[in-house]
Amino acid sequence: MIRTENLTKVYNGKTAVDGLDLTVGEGEIFGFLGPNGAGKSTTILMLTGMIEPTGGRCLVDGIEVAKDPLAVKKIIGYLPEDVGFYGNLTGEQNLDYFARFYGMDARERKERIAELLELVHLDGVTQKAGEYSRGMKQRLGLAQALINDPRVLFLDEPTANLDPEGVREYRELVERLAGEGKTIFVSSHILSEVREVCRTVGLLAKGRLVAQGTLEEVARALASPDGDAVRIVVETREHLPDIEDPEIIAVERNGNRAVIRATTDIRDRLAASLFEQGMHVREMRVEEPDIEDVFMAVYRR
Amino acid sequence: MALDRLLNVARKEFSDHITSRRFVIILGLLLVISAIGMHSGIGNYNNMLESYNQQLQHMQEVDVDGPYAGWMPEKPSIMLIFNAMMSYMTTLGAVLAIAIGFDLVSKEKETRSLKSLLSHPVYRDEIINGKALGGIAALGFAMVLALAISLAMLLLFSIVPTLEEFAAILIFGAVSLGFLLAYFAIALTMSTVSRESGNALIYTLVIFFTVSTLLPVLGAMAGDALAGDRPEPPQSAPMPTPVGRTVTGTASGGYFTTSVSKAVVHGGEVEVDPEWQQYEEDVKAYTEKRMLINDVSNLLSPQMNYFKAAMAVTNPRIAVMMNSPYSSPPMSQETPGLAEALGKVWMNIAALIVFPSAFFAAAYVKFMRMDIR
Numbered sequence: 001m002i003r004t005e006n007l008t009k010v011y012n013g014k015t016a017v018d019g020l021d022l023t024v025g026e027g028e029i030f031g032f033l034g035p036n037g038a039g040k041s042t043t044i045l046m047l048t049g050m051i052e053p054t055g056g057r058c059l060v061d062g063i064e065v066a067k068d069p070l071a072v073k074k075i076i077g078y079l080p081e082d083v084g085f086y087g088n089l090t091g092e093q094n095l096d097y098f099a100r101f102y103g104m105d106a107r108e109r110k111e112r113i114a115e116l117l118e119l120v121h122l123d124g125v126t127q128k129a130g131e132y133s134r135g136m137k138q139r140l141g142l143a144q145a146l147i148n149d150p151r152v153l154f155l156d157e158p159t160a161n162l163d164p165e166g167v168r169e170y171r172e173l174v175e176r177l178a179g180e181g182k183t184i185f186v187s188s189h190i191l192s193e194v195r196e197v198c199r200t201v202g203l204l205a206k207g208r209l210v211a212q213g214t215l216e217e218v219a220r221a222l223a224s225p226d227g228d229a230v231r232i233v234v235e236t237r238e239h240l241p242d243i244e245d246p247e248i249i250a251v252e253r254n255g256n257r258a259v260i261r262a263t264t265d266i267r268d269r270l271a272a273s274l275f276e277q278g279m280h281v282r283e284m285r286v287e288e289p290d291i292e293d294v295f296m297a298v299y300r301r
Numbered sequence: 302m303a304l305d306r307l308l309n310v311a312r313k314e315f316s317d318h319i320t321s322r323r324f325v326i327i328l329g330l331l332l333v334i335s336a337i338g339m340h341s342g343i344g345n346y347n348n349m350l351e352s353y354n355q356q357l358q359h360m361q362e363v364d365v366d367g368p369y370a371g372w373m374p375e376k377p378s379i380m381l382i383f384n385a386m387m388s389y390m391t392t393l394g395a396v397l398a399i400a401i402g403f404d405l406v407s408k409e410k411e412t413r414s415l416k417s418l419l420s421h422p423v424y425r426d427e428i429i430n431g432k433a434l435g436g437i438a439a440l441g442f443a444m445v446l447a448l449a450i451s452l453a454m455l456l457l458f459s460i461v462p463t464l465e466e467f468a469a470i471l472i473f474g475a476v477s478l479g480f481l482l483a484y485f486a487i488a489l490t491m492s493t494v495s496r497e498s499g500n501a502l503i504y505t506l507v508i509f510f511t512v513s514t515l516l517p518v519l520g521a522m523a524g525d526a527l528a529g530d531r532p533e534p535p536q537s538a539p540m541p542t543p544v545g546r547t548v549t550g551t552a553s554g555g556y557f558t559t560s561v562s563k564a565v566v567h568g569g570e571v572e573v574d575p576e577w578q579q580y581e582e583d584v585k586a587y588t589e590k591r592m593l594i595n596d597v598s599n600l601l602s603p604q605m606n607y608f609k610a611a612m613a614v615t616n617p618r619i620a621v622m623m624n625s626p627y628s629s630p631p632m633s634q635e636t637p638g639l640a641e642a643l644g645k646v647w648m649n650i651a652a653l654i655v656f657p658s659a660f661f662a663a664a665y666v667k668f669m670r671m672d673i674r
Binding site (some may be wrong): 001011041044048050051059070074077078081082083084085086087088097100101103141144145147148178289 | 305306309313320354405409412413414415416417418419420421422423532623673674
């Protein structure tokens with residue numbers, strides 16, 4: 001549904017996004033992670049047709065964004081970071097203004113707006129958007145992103161201004177929208193937030209995609225210099241014998257305990273081998289890298 | 302560019318303008334002051350009309366061979382009443398135009414609503430054109446309101462404009478709108494260039510004072526400097542009479558004039574003194590050169606262009622005289638028509654069109670290239 005090919009953006013000689021190759025499948029909830037200034041928002045601006053790439057291209061539902069931004073905008077919704085509205089208009093009037101760009105007739109607009117305001121709990125709010133709290137603006141932002149019932153939703157730091165209740169409701173909403181088959185692209189620098197809702201993630205640092213996959217895959221790839229190496233912790237009652245397997249990269253021994261780095265998960269073969277040698281296995285598990293630590297390490301690079 | 306999207310932006314902008322407190326207050330002030338000015342202008346007009354009627358009556362009684370036999374008083378035009386509105390337009394009108402334009406884009410950048418807007422299916426050119434159109438419509442609305450009130454006041458005082466006068470009122474409105482658009486365009490451009498509305502306002506005011514005050518002064522100084530020294534009258538010849546045309550207005554708007562070349566009388570024969578004739582030609586060349594330099598620099602001043610163009614509508618005789626003091630026939634002739642007067646100020650009218658167009662173009666280009674991060 002979303003694809004970028006060597007996507008590059010240079011601002012005043014400084015590369016904000018550097019040859020980004022990314023693919024997000026239909027119906028996925030994709031988390032776009034990275035520290036502040038990594039190029040996440042710039043990538044989203046290019047994907048939503050608001051700025052043109054310096055190089056490469058990006059496609060949404062097969063449409064090249066730079067060539068036909070309007071066609072893309074018709075099928076996407078976008079919640080910008082720190083979303084803004086017309087302070088002299090009510091939430092309803094703001095949504096009505098945006099809805100007119102989709103050629104919706106008056107009845108259609110009225111029904112859709114009422115539905116969305118109820119969804120984000122802003123129904124019955126008569127005050128002008130200029131008097132809204134940041135949380136209310138964020139919720140109205142979500143409503144405006146959904147005004148055209150988009151197939152792809154881009155959310156930039158969606159929970160930044162929400163209270164815990166708002167965050168919970170946002171998560172439920174994202175799950176519901178994904179259930180409807182929408183592709184959701186969530187950009188955030190908060191790992192815990194992405195972890196809660198996203199099935200796949202991409203990690204961006206200094207404009208480059210560092211890793212992509214499920215959170216565990218990404219964490220593992222980043223944690224090990226061998227890429228996809230699996231760390232297996234083994235402990236036996238007896239002193240550990242020599243362990244041999246073509247998949248093993250390295251073994252760190254410590255008496256009756258060892259940490260084995262292998263190219264794949266070889267626990268079944270390992271257990272059988274130890275059993276054959278009369279060993280009593282006390283523990284055998286794949287050691288998952290600490291995701292927070294791994295991501296923090298990338299953030300600090 | 303789709304018209305419906307452009308109109309959607311323009312409709313919202315127009316609605317924002319006419320419901321904004323800022324617009325309502327300044328427009329209200331402009332209308333009230335204009336109405337007061339109109340009221341006073343109507344009083345003057347009635348006095349002139351009365352004087353005209355008295356002169357007409359007097360003309361019927363004077364001797365057919367007397368010195369005033371060929372002179373006819375001129376009927377005052379109701380357009381003179383609009384002179385008052387002209388001066389308010391150059392101040393409060395300009396303030397109104399600046400007030401609606403200086404934060405049109407910068408405010409959207411500050412509140413980040415521009416990003417939200419651009420995320421919907423609308424092109425940038427539709428946004429900037431829609432904003433310009435909405436502003437122009439709001440200023441047009443203000444102008445229509447001002448003219449409607451003026452017409453209502455005229456009718457209230459039982460002054461019914463002729464068809465020609467009505468056309469002149471409409472042209473006056475169009476010229477005034479052109480003037481307002483000049484400052485609206487400047488404000489819109491500054492709003493597009495600046496990140497903050499405060500800066501946009503300051504830049505606009507700097508340009509406003511530069512083109513309205515500084516430029517005419519600089520133009521006059523340049524005229525003085527480049528035209529050289531004013532020719533000296535001949536020392537040997539007798540005391541000269543005034544050179545150039547003398548125009549004397551009357552209470553009714555009629556004019557007496559004297560011709561230019563003054564003959565020196567020797568022994569009953571009229572003989573033109575060649576020294577004085579040369580002096581007269583030198584002064585003419587000097588004045589025309591000064592005027593040309595001044596006029597060229599004043600083309601950059603919407604105030605001066607508006608003044609000349611509006612004067613051609615409200616007072617064609619003065620306008621023609623101001624623009625070509627040496628080239629027209631003696632002023633005792635009939636008042637020049639509106640078309641002739643407008644023809645004399647075509648460059649000022651063109652400047653009133655070119656000036657805002659240039660600034661709108663600058664705003665357009667800047668907006669299209671604007672970084673919206």
